[in-house]
Amino acid sequence: MINAKETEEALPCAGGCGLFGTRKNNNLCSLCYKQSVLQQFPPLRFEPETKPSLVCPPTNLPATSEEPVGIKRRCGMCQRKVGMLGFNCRCGHMFCGSHRYPEEHSCPFDYKHSGRLGLAKQLPLIRTEKLQRF
Template sequence: MMHAYETEALPCAGGCGLFGTRQNNNLCSLCYKKSVLEQLAALKLEPKPEPSTVVPTTSPIIAAVEEPVRKQRCETCHRKVGVTGFSCKCGHIFCGSHRYPEEHSCSFDYKLSGRLALEKQLPLIRAEKFVRFQS
């Protein structure tokens, strides 16, 4: 049951020039939405952890031991491959010309891996031998 004073249009308390209602704390719909979002943002703010004052240092000995980043190159022709390199199951990276196993004399045994995969997927099922009755 709504009373006449609940639907009565009042000037917005936000000062935007529109009219508000008592249900929205005398705010228009735009100002009310903005105030609700501000309240939610205030609740979500959490104190940020203070950054530690300890600065990690690396010794010059460790920096000298680290290897420089090497560019990816084809194992066969040593051409730079970058992002377009093809990785093989043998563990090496190849260019477009040498990506097939026949082209780079791959050491990975595809036949054996296929047999093992089929063996796992299709287990051998044999019926037990019949026991003959002695009469």
């Protein structure tokens, strides 16, 4: 048996897609509601600008994704050839399997700061009004 409350909430979607929406989602179906939320909040980027690393020697890699055939891909710390298995770090360098972790190559990228920036953009600041004393 269908409750009267369930039939009240089955309204046509306000987005005009032909599905049913709920009042909880502003009379939108789940697909249209998700699109409206994504339009309000742009996707997040977690990589803030960093300074060039003094610890990691610069590599001779071109800035484009297409590499010339003659240039070999090498680790930023030990200069070992990495081939297809190189690991790109957020500091902008490529490393072998031994030096791929930030602790192993003294990565200058500030993960804590980038996480805080991402959370600050993602979570709005909510403050209530001060209570007035009687």
